[in-house]
Amino acid sequence: MRKTALPTDRLSETTRQKLSRFEAWLLRNGKSYQTIRSYLYTARHFLSLYPGVTHDNLMLYKCDLIDRYKPNTVNLRIRAMNCFMEFLELPDSRVLMVRLQQKPFLENVISQADYEYLKKCLLRDGKLTYYFAVRIMAATGVRISELLQIRVEDMIRGQMDLYSKGDKIRRIYFPQNVQETCLLWLQNEKRTSGSLFLNRFGNPITTNGIRDQLKVFALRYNLDPSVVHPHAFRHLFAKKFIEQCDDIALLSDILGHESIETTRIYLHKSSTEQQDLFNQIVNW
Template identity: 25%
Template sequence: MGRSQSTFNNYSRHVAAISLYFGKIPTELDSEQVQDYLFYQQKKSKTPSQTYFKHCVYGLRFLLKSEGLPYEFLRLPSIKHDKKLPVVLSKEEVWAMLQCAKLLKHKILIGLLYGCGLRCMEVRSVRLQDLDFDRKQLKVVQGKGKKDRYVPLSEHLVRGLKKYIEAEKPQDYLFNGQPLPNGAGGDFDNRYSQRGVQWAVKQVAKAAGVKKEVHTHTLRHSYATHLLEDGMDIMTLKDLLGHQNIETTMEYLHIAQLESQRIFSPLDTLFAQCSQSLK
């Protein structure tokens, strides 16, 4: 189904919550009980996007699909998806982040997220055996959709990676992290935690003076947008990003400032034309 383990865990938590609330599994409830529960969760949710309510519905959909039942079985409501364009950094902002990263580990982390367009889970899962410095390639193993792919490594990133590996001497995963107490938010291995990656990106962005809301995926969005602006075709970009559907990749066409479709403000032509007429 193309969903991550964390997504399945999230769905399971919501199904468990409604089961505990009623003392029976949701498929044994009538649709009115489910409607009342969802209405209660919608009113209780304080976030603008009503995240908890949405995840309740997604969890119930997941349960019904697992049981081979239609969504109409519990009369589940439809969820409207917000059409939000992703935040994209300018090249100057990415450069500032690379310059302001004090730790070599963070500099390499930013370099991989932006220079290879990696997702958070993918950058955490990079192993030494996935790096091919001779061919200047990184093998992204079992990314989203359970498909491997190769992405090119910049010569600048290769030099930085060699320096980092020599200094840190990682044995398996490229990025090692400290395990969190009682496994809170961490993993059962010694990989850099998701929380650690997110914290590092936000701290570096803050140090660089970037005012935009920056997350790990912001660097991936910037990677895709900048490649389109630099002339890469959409099909090649789709493969580099590991997208299953071309429609997902085409969303970046709405953001990229392509030379063939250059968009400008009328103020530019106003100033240019009127200043000439006054001379």
């Protein structure tokens, strides 16, 4: 569902100032640009619908969201409003998330064969920026937002530290074979510092830039676009890791999951693998 313009002109000057302070508060708390944009949109949307920030109005808003959106979107909006409540120092008004029923299979996971084919095509066509982006995502399990934080200096060290809420540190390790080939590429590019992934203008690549290019490559190389997206390579990493090492707690730490229950989905097979296995077993 596309976002529509909100009636900001109907908001009072006091409300607009409150939103401006909320934006500054989010910045001070280290929220990303996309998160700030999403949270401001949600707070503005709520304030355009309800006259006051009360628990009853929050519950009405939650019901309205459930009627209109999928559970994941509902929870994103609830998370934004709970953050707004924290900003307003109204923690007792927090709203519970809706329960998500986890599917017993993985969807949109790129196969090992398609991953190898994609790498081969990117290397053949000289698309080294995207070759290494795909390879690093599949070899480390980083999210796309984390991928774009990698600097040349991190690759030289062979590791990168990510800081999350509560001053928690998560360390990303670059496998030696990935590091060595990436450093050769950087040497040929005569680059010793700065963002690892740059666009053709020499500026850091954006998340949308990578997503859009992956769609282009999927069509160019006759791959299923539904499995050629940044998160698909994170899925591939997790599946391959759990096949080689059954330490799910370690995988949870590597992926940066807050709960090990989130990581358990990688114990499941993909829907395609389930169907293939089913066809092998059921012969009556």
